[in-house]
Amino acid sequence: EVQLVESGGGLVQPGRSLKLSCAASGFTFSDYYMAWVRQAPTKGLEWVASISYDGGSTYYRDSVKGRFTISRDNAKSSLYLQMDSLRSEDTATYYCTRAGGGIAATFDYWGQGVMVTVSS
Amino acid sequence: DIQMTQSPASLSASLGETVSIECLASEDIYSNLAWYQQKPGKSPQLLIYYASSLQDGVPSRFSGSESGTQYSLEINSLQPEDEGDYFCQQSYKFPPTFGGGTKLELK
Numbered sequence: 060e061v062q063l064v065e066s067g068g069g070l071v072q073p074g075r076s077l078k079l080s081c082a083a084s085g086f087t088f089s090d091y092y093m094a095w096v097r098q099a100p101t102k103g104l105e106w107v108a109s110i111s112y113d114g115g116s117t118y119y120r121d122s123v124k125g126r127f128t129i130s131r132d133n134a135k136s137s138l139y140l141q142m143d144s145l146r147s148e149d150t151a152t153y154y155c156t157r158a159g160g161g162i163a164a165t166f167d168y169w170g171q172g173v174m175v176t177v178s179s
Numbered sequence: 180d181i182q183m184t185q186s187p188a189s190l191s192a193s194l195g196e197t198v199s200i201e202c203l204a205s206e207d208i209y210s211n212l213a214w215y216q217q218k219p220g221k222s223p224q225l226l227i228y229y230a231s232s233l234q235d236g237v238p239s240r241f242s243g244s245e246s247g248t249q250y251s252l253e254i255n256s257l258q259p260e261d262e263g264d265y266f267c268q269q270s271y272k273f274p275p276t277f278g279g280g281t282k283l284e285l286k
Contacts (some may be wrong), residue, residue, distance in 0.1 A: 104223065104266055104277040106217075120274060154222055163273045165213045167234070169222040 061085040061168045063155045068173035071145055081138040081155030081170055088136035089113070092158040095129060095140050096166060097151035107153070108140065109162050118162050122148075145177045181205050181269050185278030193286045197255045200281045202267035204248040211271035212250045214243060218263040227252065228270075259285060 067079040079095070094109040108129040109118045117129050128141040133135055152172040158164035181203035192198045201202040202212065215223040225234045227243040230250055240255040254261055262285045267278040 103280045104268070106275045106277070118273065160270060163211070163270050163275050164217075165225065165228045165268070165270045166223075166275075167225050167228070169224065172222050 061157065062156065063168055063170035065155050065170045067174040068175045070176045070178065072179050073146060073177055075145055076141070076143045077092070077145060077175060078091065078142070078159075079140040079155075079173060079175070081151055082153040083136045083138065083157075086157070088131075089095065092161055092164055093129075093131060093138045094156045094158040094164065094166065095138075096154045096156050096169075097149075098154070098172075099148075099151040102151075105151075109158055110138070113160075116162075145175075147170070147177050149175065150177045151175060180274060181208060181272055181276050183267055183269055183276050183278040184195055185267055187281060188279065189282040189284065191284045191286055192257055194257055194259065196257050197253065197264065198257060198283065199254075199266050200252045200267075200283075202250045202252075202278045204250070204269055207248055208269045208271035210245060211269055212243070212245070213268045213270060214241075214252045215266045215268065216261075217258070217265055217266065220261075226265075254283075257285065261285070 064082045081141045095107040110129045114131045126144045130139045153168040154172045156166035157168040159167045184203040212230045214227040215224040230245045231243040265281045
């Protein structure tokens with residue numbers, strides 16, 4: 060059974076940093092692109108970042124480029140999102156997703172989500 | 180970026196009814212369209228990929244279709260557990276983009 064379990068969310072002040080983690084199981088992690096998708100409170104879904112099988116290629120939405128860093132550790136079947144210079148508009152639930160199909164992917168499995176609140 | 184315009188924003192229907200949700204792509208996405216269901220307080224789940232292929236475990240009352248750049252999700256014989264939010268998403272061109280969502284409420 061595919062499982063994605065996020066951790067690391069919380070309340071953080073604007074301008075500070077936070078690192079999200081996602082532990083994957085039930086599939087061969089290194090065979091898949093992975094991605095983070097977020098959802099602001101009562102809003103829709105928004106793709107944030109994707110990473111290739113070996114971590115050699117990364118992709119970001121414009122609003123987080125230069126502030127967020129996606130990475131992975133295939134030996135630990137883990138995905139990460141380092142978020143720096145956080146802004147109030149980054150407040151959202153962040154979902155770890157398996158991205159079947161590469162960078163323009165269908166997100167076939169989702170974690171339970173982790174809440175990030177950016178507020179002073 | 181490809182824009183996905185989803186309608187209606189909300190929908191109210193009775194048990195056993197059939198409903199349809201639409202998604203219009205701003206350009207041709209060649210059937211690279213997925214539908215997700217998000218039940219209250221839960222994470223999204225993939226229902227349909229490539230416009231009309233049912234994800235494993237999804238009931239057959241869900242179906243997808245397309246006509247040009249217009250994509251549709253149909254739910255037959257509505258059940259109580261179908262209440263929630265539905266989103267479309269294009270996977271043809273980077274970056275992947277989502278529709279604004281449809282809130283389905285059971286009367």
